[in-house]
Amino acid sequence: MQSYQGFEQGPIRPPSEAASLLLRVTRNCPWNRCTFCSVYKKQKFSLRPVADVIADIDTVHRFTTQLQGGLDSRVEPTENLSPSEWTAFAAARNWLAEGMQSIFLQDADSLVIRPENLIAILRHIKMRFPQVERITSYARSESVARISDAQLAEIAASGLNRIHIGMETASDAILQMISKGASKDIHITAGLKAKTAGIELSEYVLTGIGGREFSREHAIETADALNRINPDFIRFRTLHLMDSVNLFAGSDVYRYQWTSDVVQAEEILLLLERLDGITSRVRSDHSYNLLQEIDGTLPDDKLRLMAILKNFIDLPPHDRAIFQVGKRSGHFVQMSDMERPGSRKQVEEICRQSGITAENVDEQLHDMIQKRMRSGMPY
Numbered sequence: 253m254q255s256y257q258g259f260e261q262g263p264i265r266p267p268s269e270a271a272s273l274l275l276r277v278t279r280n281c282p283w284n285r286c287t288f289c290s291v292y293k294k295q296k297f298s299l300r301p302v303a304d305v306i307a308d309i310d311t312v313h314r315f316t317t318q319l320q321g322g323l324d325s326r327v328e329p330t331e332n333l334s335p336s337e338w339t340a341f342a343a344a345r346n347w348l349a350e351g352m353q354s355i356f357l358q359d360a361d362s363l364v365i366r367p368e369n370l371i372a373i374l375r376h377i378k379m380r381f382p383q384v385e386r387i388t389s390y391a392r393s394e395s396v397a398r399i400s401d402a403q404l405a406e407i408a409a410s411g412l413n414r415i416h417i418g419m420e421t422a423s424d425a426i427l428q429m430i431s432k433g434a435s436k437d438i439h440i441t442a443g444l445k446a447k448t449a450g451i452e453l454s455e456y457v458l459t460g461i462g463g464r465e466f467s468r469e470h471a472i473e474t475a476d477a478l479n480r481i482n483p484d485f486i487r488f489r490t491l492h493l494m495d496s497v498n499l500f501a502g503s504d505v506y507r508y509q510w511t512s513d514v515v516q517a518e519e520i521l522l523l524l525e526r527l528d529g530i531t532s533r534v535r536s537d538h539s540y541n542l543l544q545e546i547d548g549t550l551p552d553d554k555l556r557l558m559a560i561l562k563n564f565i566d567l568p569p570h571d572r573a574i575f576q577v578g579k580r581s582g583h584f585v586q587m588s589d590m591e592r593p594g595s596r597k598q599v600e601e602i603c604r605q606s607g608i609t610a611e612n613v614d615e616q617l618h619d620m621i622q623k624r625m626r627s628g629m630p631y
């Protein structure tokens with residue numbers, strides 16, 4: 253077994269974990285086969301020994317204790333630090349500045365490790381940082397579904413109080429084509445298990461994942477699964493994909509066809525329309541999403557959220573194109589921003605210079621996003 257390689261952090265976290273300390277429990281993704289996901293491609297999955305994770309926790313504890321004891325967080329620590337200790341020091345300093353309330357366990361699926369190991373890590377966190385209110389992780393439905401109810405309850409009792417699951421869709425046809433490694437039944441089983449254990453559940457839905465062919469099925473099946481689970485959060489993410497990726501690699505029949513913003517808005521509208529009898533908070537909390545103003549709690553806000561989508565769909569085509577370009581160019585955050593004459597003028601100028609019209613806006617934006625993805629720019 254390899255010896256301790258020092259404090260580590262993985263590449264990603266959910267936006268809602270910006271104030272959290274990131275602790276790496278595993279490296280990369282144990283599945284790594286979803287056709288739309290490039291985050292860990294070519295990276296080998298490995299478990300980190302519990303002792304290494306505990307050493308990371310202790311290192312952060314040492315630094316936060318030093319910093320709280322009067323070491324000025326703006327200056328360098330007095331001891332000579334290795335590069336990984338520097339990473340830990342920076343993490344401790346940032347976390348202290350954020351109030352040390354939450355921890356996010358990385359990478360893609362911390363629930364894949366043996367429950368007793370996860371419990372040992374959680375207990376050590378609680379011992380070192382008893383003030384921590386929230387410990388969260390990404391998890392695959394398949395991993396959660398395999399854990400017994402008793403073990404999941406013990407995991408929750410040891411401190412894991414929120415998991416983020418990438419449901420993406422609950423259409424079995426799409427799940428199979430994108431090699432998600434989960435079925436609708438597995439998603440439902442995992443979601444219900446998490447809820448029964450008292451773990452707060454965030455389900456991610458990927459809009460556009462069905463392409464033109466499966467957009468309606470995606471909305472209907474996903475809404476049905478969410479109705480059965482009643483997750484605490486439903487979070488929308490927009491699929492942006494290089495044209496070179498064969499998203500439906502698991503099918504000999506279908507080839508993925510990307511969808512316009514209007515089709516995706518209709519997809520979300522249908523999904524929301526079908527949500528029934530649940531109390532989830534619905535969020536569109538990623539800057540890549542077109543309609544970030546979708547934010548409300550069911551059932552009270554359902555009609556208001558649906559009205560946001562209808563308003564976008566019903567905009568005159570020219571205004572709709574202006575909003576699409578304004579949102580993607582960072583001039584607008586929400587539709588009402590179109591009423592700011594200065595910003596609107598700037599967006600109209602972009603459209604004029606780039607030859608963007610109501611007729612070609614979807615192709616133009618698609619090409620722009622492709623170029624940005626190729627160059628590694630944010631889009």
Ligand code: SF4
Pocket residue numbers: 281282283284285286289290291292360392418
């Ligand atoms: S399970 Fe998650 S991290 Fe792993 S390949 Fe699929 S989407 Fe990517």
